[in-house]
Amino acid sequence: MNRRTFCCAASAAVGAGLLDSFPYPLFAGTVKKYASDRVKLGPAGITLSRLAMGTGTNGVGGSSNQTRKLGVRGLADLLRAAYDQGINFWDSADQYGTHAHLKAALKTVPREKVVILTKTHASTEAEMRADLDRFRREIGTDYIDILLLHCMMDDDWPRRKQGAMNVISEARQKGIVRTHGVSCHTLGALKTAARTPWVEVDLARINPAGVAMDADPRTVISVLREMKAAGKGIIGMKIFGAGRLRQRVDECLQYVLALDCVDCFTIGSESRQELEALIAKIPAASVRA
Numbered sequence: 001m002n003r004r005t006f007c008c009a010a011s012a013a014v015g016a017g018l019l020d021s022f023p024y025p026l027f028a029g030t031v032k033k034y035a036s037d038r039v040k041l042g043p044a045g046i047t048l049s050r051l052a053m054g055t056g057t058n059g060v061g062g063s064s065n066q067t068r069k070l071g072v073r074g075l076a077d078l079l080r081a082a083y084d085q086g087i088n089f090w091d092s093a094d095q096y097g098t099h100a101h102l103k104a105a106l107k108t109v110p111r112e113k114v115v116i117l118t119k120t121h122a123s124t125e126a127e128m129r130a131d132l133d134r135f136r137r138e139i140g141t142d143y144i145d146i147l148l149l150h151c152m153m154d155d156d157w158p159r160r161k162q163g164a165m166n167v168i169s170e171a172r173q174k175g176i177v178r179t180h181g182v183s184c185h186t187l188g189a190l191k192t193a194a195r196t197p198w199v200e201v202d203l204a205r206i207n208p209a210g211v212a213m214d215a216d217p218r219t220v221i222s223v224l225r226e227m228k229a230a231g232k233g234i235i236g237m238k239i240f241g242a243g244r245l246r247q248r249v250d251e252c253l254q255y256v257l258a259l260d261c262v263d264c265f266t267i268g269s270e271s272r273q274e275l276e277a278l279i280a281k282i283p284a285a286s287v288r289a
Contacts, residue, residue, distance in 0.1 A: 020209060027258035034284040042201045052117070052265065054268030054274075055090070055092050059096035062094040062097035066078070076108075088115055090117065096123065100138060117146040120164065132168075132197045190202070195226075202227055203235045207238060236256050
């Protein structure tokens with residue numbers, strides 16, 4: 001049995017046991033992986049760090065743990081600290097209220113040296129055109145690297161979001177958006193994303209215990225592998241189960257690092273100490289036996 005088969009077979013067992021007896025050898029790599037490793041994402045081949053600096057822990061209503069605890073200057077400094085350690089991928093969203101924080105960080109970092117992801121709740125063409133203009137103004141950039149439709153829950157989300165999708169496609173042709181896709185919060189929406197050609201990038205919830213996910217790990221992995229086979233890029237989120245698995249960080253990191261269907265992942269550190277600890281844990285977790 002090869003390692004991929006081992007990993008797939010172990011997924012359900014790990015989730016069922018809620019990490020009580022994590023099968024470390026099944027997920028141990030032979031080559032260390034680092035937070036700063038460069039990977040290529042999706043058909044656009046955007047080069048970015050394996051770890052994204054998340055800014056939306058408990059992000060809702062235009063704020064997040066990061067914005068509430070750190071403020072504009074504090075989060076901008078944390079983004080810069082991540083950049084200085086090789087993390088060139090910044091994950092934001094309108095819902096988190098973090099565009100201003102990215103704008104402040106960009107005053108100290110060359111725009112072309114970082115990859116910016118943000119997310120929209122727009123559905124119509126008018127809403128999306130307004131968001132594109134506002135987002136770029138708020139971030140202080142002429143273009144957005146990765147733009148996602150945020151939190152898809154309906155199976156028929158392409159019908160509901162067709163207007164926004166049309167505008168994003170047009171923006172890509174103009175160089176305003178480099179690549180696009182969705183984040184999903186139900187299994188039906190995730191399956192739709194897998195078979196929708198417009199989706200080039202998916203932001204998917206994945207961890208070994210199935211906490212805050214669209215389905216059990218084995219089911220989600222099967223859909224993510226379908227996406228990968230279609231050439232889509234996969235960004236993992238909820239790696240620590242929305243904080244509920246923070247006591248099992250090593251297991252969660254080892255799990256996601258071993259998956260052949262996840263290109264990179266986003267985690268929202270809330271302090272420089274958390275960031276540095278996370279960066280240190282990733283290579284150790286990738287080969288832990």
